[in-house]
Amino acid sequence: MSIAEDQVPGEQAAPAETQGFVFNHTMLRAKDPAVSLAFYTRVFGMRLLRKLDFPEMQFTLYFLARVDDDSAIPEDDGERTAYTFSQKGVLELTHNWGSEDDPELRYHDGNAEPQGFGHICFAVPDLAAAEQWFDANGVEFKKRSDQGKMKNVIFVKDPDGYWIEVVQPSLSKGLGRA
Structure with missing residues (x-):
C-alpha cells in the first residue's frame, strides 16, 4: 500500500545492509544527575538500565528506558550493558562531573537561537x-x-x-x- 510519504523527495527504501539497525538512544546533558534521574524516573516512569562511569574523562552516563518487565534486565554488568544497547527508545543522560556546582552553567535547549535540537x-x-x-x-x-x-x-x-x-x-x- 502506498502512502503520501512515499512521494517525499529524498526518502529512499531501506537498503538490505541496514537490516537489524535499531535506533537506541538520544543523549541529553544533565547538570545534576540526582535531580534529572528523579524527574525521569518519578514523572515519566523510566527505569535506570545502566550507569557507566568514566573517571579518566570525568563524566558518567545514565541510560533510562520504559521497561515492561524488570526481570528481563540482566544482573551481570556486561550483559546489562549489552541489554541496554539493544533496547529501543533509551534516554542517555550525560553528567560532566562538577557541573552541578557551577551556578552559571545552563545547557542550550536547542529551541532558543541558534535553533538546533528540538x-x-x-x-x-x-x-x-x-x-x-x-x-x-x-x-x-x-x-x-x-x-x-x-x-x-x-x-x-x-x-x-x-x-x-x-x-x-x-x-x-x-x-x-x-
Missing part, C-alpha cells in the same frame, strides 16, 4: 490525566494541551530546560491535515 517525545494513554500528573508534580509547562494552534499536544521542560513533547496517539490522527 525535543524528545513521550506518548501517553490519557493526555488529560498526564497533564494533571505533571501539575501535581510541579512540572514546568512550555505549552498546555489547550494552548496554541496545535491542540492536544503538551510541551513540558525537564530540570535542564530540555523540551519534552507529550501526545496521546489517538488524539493525533488529525495532525498535519489542512
Whole structure:
C-alpha cells in the first residue's frame, strides 16, 4: 500500500545492509544527575538500565528506558550493558562531573537561537490525566494541551530546560491535515 510519504523527495527504501539497525538512544546533558534521574524516573516512569562511569574523562552516563518487565534486565554488568544497547527508545543522560556546582552553567535547549535540537517525545494513554500528573508534580509547562494552534499536544521542560513533547496517539490522527 502506498502512502503520501512515499512521494517525499529524498526518502529512499531501506537498503538490505541496514537490516537489524535499531535506533537506541538520544543523549541529553544533565547538570545534576540526582535531580534529572528523579524527574525521569518519578514523572515519566523510566527505569535506570545502566550507569557507566568514566573517571579518566570525568563524566558518567545514565541510560533510562520504559521497561515492561524488570526481570528481563540482566544482573551481570556486561550483559546489562549489552541489554541496554539493544533496547529501543533509551534516554542517555550525560553528567560532566562538577557541573552541578557551577551556578552559571545552563545547557542550550536547542529551541532558543541558534535553533538546533528540538525535543524528545513521550506518548501517553490519557493526555488529560498526564497533564494533571505533571501539575501535581510541579512540572514546568512550555505549552498546555489547550494552548496554541496545535491542540492536544503538551510541551513540558525537564530540570535542564530540555523540551519534552507529550501526545496521546489517538488524539493525533488529525495532525498535519489542512
